[in-house]
Amino acid sequence: EIEDEYHNFEALNIPAHHPARAMHDTFYVATSKVLRTHTSPVQVRVMENGEPPFRMICPGRVYRCDSDLTHTPMFHQVEGLLIDEAVTFADLKGTVIEFLRAFFEQDLPVRFRPSYFPFTEPSAEVDMGCVACAGEGCRICGYSGWLEVMGSGMVHPNVLKMSNVDPEKYQGFAFGMGVERLAMLRYGVSDLRTYFENDMRFLRQFA
């Protein structure tokens, strides 16, 4: 969880002066040693320490210097990575859609929306039909009918190259989701901070 800047940023194609890298979001332990801001560094470590193909799921704690009604300075993410010889964007879609339907036990609508992450190209935000209002529009989904649940995309060739994977031979996808967010949507927890108060009466609801 204490990561070096290289694995948290540079190896993921996020260079020093990138707008996506404002210092006020990252906790620093020492010069160039940070608390990881996402679980994506694990993709790099897996690729550096093995040979393709790679199939990886990695849950863990992540940290961002942000604290308000919808943000806590520490939360959890689950990272997925699949690198092989013929993995496509269509496979990313299929995998993610299957997962969301299995997790929510519903045949819900899922859409992919173009977005931007430095470590994927193409990049996509994944939205699912709001489970609270079945897509009609409500407070939870900001009246849009859609909930943003994860970021994903095809791993950027630079990221593969930096971790010694040949982008001419291998390609694949990665995704990352917020655990608290998914739990909030599945179990109806309304306040993110509740997860870290450890009130036994709350915890017992899940015993």
Next chain:
Amino acid sequence: MKFSEAWLREWVDPNIDSEELLARLTMAGLEVDGCEPVAHGCSGIVVGQVQSVTPHPDADKLRVCTVSDGKDSYQVVCGAPNVRAGMKAPFARLGAKIENPETDKAFVIKAAKLRGVESCGMLCSAEELGLGESASGLLELTPDAELGQDIRQALQLDDRSIELDLTPNRGDCLGMLGLAREVGVLTRTDVEVPTQASVSEAIGEEFPIRISAPDACPRYLGRIIRNINLDAESPLWLQEKLRRSGLRSIDPIVDVTNFVLMELGQPMHAFDYGKLQGHIDVRMAQHNEKINLLDGSEVTMTPDTLVIADAEKAVAIAGVMGGLATAVTDATTDVFLECAFFAPLAVAGKARSFGMHTDAGHRYERGVDYQLQSRAMARATQLLLEIVGGEAGPVTETTGNVPEPVEVTLALAAIPRLLGVDIDRAEVQDILGRLGFELVKDSATTITVRVPSFRFDIAIEADLIEELARVYGYNQIPATMGSLAPVLRTRPESRIPLKSINQQLVTLGYQEVVSYSFIDRAQATRFCESEERLVSLQNPISQDMAVMRPSIMPGLLGSLAYNINRHQGRARLFESGLVFAKESGNYLQPAMLAGLITGSRYPENWSNNKDISNFYDAKGDVEALLSSHGRDAGYQFTAATAPGLHQGQCARIEGADGLLGYVGALHPAIQRDMGFSHPVYLFELLLEGLQSGQVPRSTELSRYPQVSRDLALVVEEEVSAREILALVRKNAGEALTDLRIFDVYQGDAIEKGKKSLALGLTWQHPSRTLSDEEINAIISSCINALQKQFNANLRK
């Protein structure tokens, strides 16, 4: 990025309605964040003309006016200071309604008497229509406004302001020009880019420009405009376009530069020419060079900051904000217009490092079109001459190291290989062409394009494929799972999954918690071996979360405190996760499992057992964890000390691979400080060790009878049970299958300072019956050994 839909549709007007337009933008990666009407809902308001104005007989501030709507004239009482005969203004006739979005009620215009004079209608200010805060006078319309026309048509009040949340790679959409281009691509509609007429130069003067930092400033255009009239006001159409883009009208100069910013995406700056000395030099700042900025702040710069300077001093932080000394004021008569391209890296981070965020800086750090400056300069000049008059000089253009256009080759086969769907060549060329990518060459299998000067995010083939995918539509791409042929991974049976350990604790009556990895320094110090090992955060979110936890115990204690304050006196909590320490410059992050118990042993129930949990409850739970999964009792518990724990009630746990962890009572001083009325017992174990199990090896069961004997010993109270059991085991022979202490007694029947232990021994030999003589001999041998080593005697 906020924009007016009506303005967009002046440039590109696809045959789709508002809702569809917003949906298409969102699904192309330009996420619509919000959308609001540009004015209050209203009806019955038309363009009116004031025909006459006479003073009100009974009120100094009111006037009696006649107003025409093109058909009839009406008497209207009006209090606005700027009302005058001949002016055109919005006229709300009787029956007109204005909605107030805050109260959701409509205000209806009725005939009224104002200080005794009848008024049949209302002339409106901008504020009343919801067009901004200025209520200081009537909203004056242009003389060519069509009398009687519905004001909603005349001022395009059905327009909406749309807010986009643009990703950092789409700086090209931070202006109407780029946004219209994008909408044109998405809807395959042609864009009507207005042609920019060239400006006539009335004077020949030029102000010299020098670029000392050619990489940071590849292009700088300057132009002098003399004899402007700052009494002029920005026309309504310009103010409205700015307002609908989220910008306030300030003065004509700022308004024009802001307009060009919004229309073309080109930031510009105007200096008071009279205050500039000598020449412009675009250079890096000197160490500790200071500048007073437009927002009133004074900033000290470092040599990595690009500045615009004149012969004497820095006059602006390039691309971010202008200086105060050379700012345009009411007294300015001549301006110097700047229109430049600064390299993104020269501006990136600069605004933020000075604690500011500006629209100009925002665009430069994402990349401004480096071929746009001439056009923007002409546009700004044209608008300024129209509004404030003046005489324009020629444009002085100086270039540094202008970026070379980038060419990218796309192999058509790469599209299905990456996306899983094929897009045919004709469509590929159409999409790329509309996006502004010029075809440079093509072959049977490839297309090479030149990246336009307004895209800074396209460098490799995958970037082009992303453009194609998002315009084609991510949701048009099929969803498959072809690559997921199942692969069975072997997970060693000897490795105990964390889930299994967690489940065991739950079954033992524990509840899992998740506590923050950062805690306050005082608590961290109590639970670590030495303060030098603590890992501190340089920028903690708060002082009580400033140090990374050296142990999970503080988090458990914090959770306990939270619950005790809510009348939960009995708790069994556990948590697993990393703890942190610094050792010889390295960061150690071992995974640990920690548990806490306190309060009554059982939840309150009818059997009325009110026992309080004690050390042995915690130790027993640890032993339960350690003896699961085929592990034998190869663990030693030895009295020890550990940070944060009670010196007299703490044991170190050791296994075959070394230290596993500790179990003990919370140090009474900490218990007291934290206000816990019952003692608290904690354990913390290395997860690595806890997860090392064993694959079971089956041994045959013996068919022969078991023999059991009891042994009651009296021994000094300090002698540990572990030592006694170890000695007995050593002497009891290989056939010993069970050994346990089933009673411990201290009291009147026993000598003070001693304790009585009752041991139960069981033997079973695998291949024969054990004889009484053998057993008796073993018992004697044990008793002798115990006597010798511990001075233990049989209890009488």
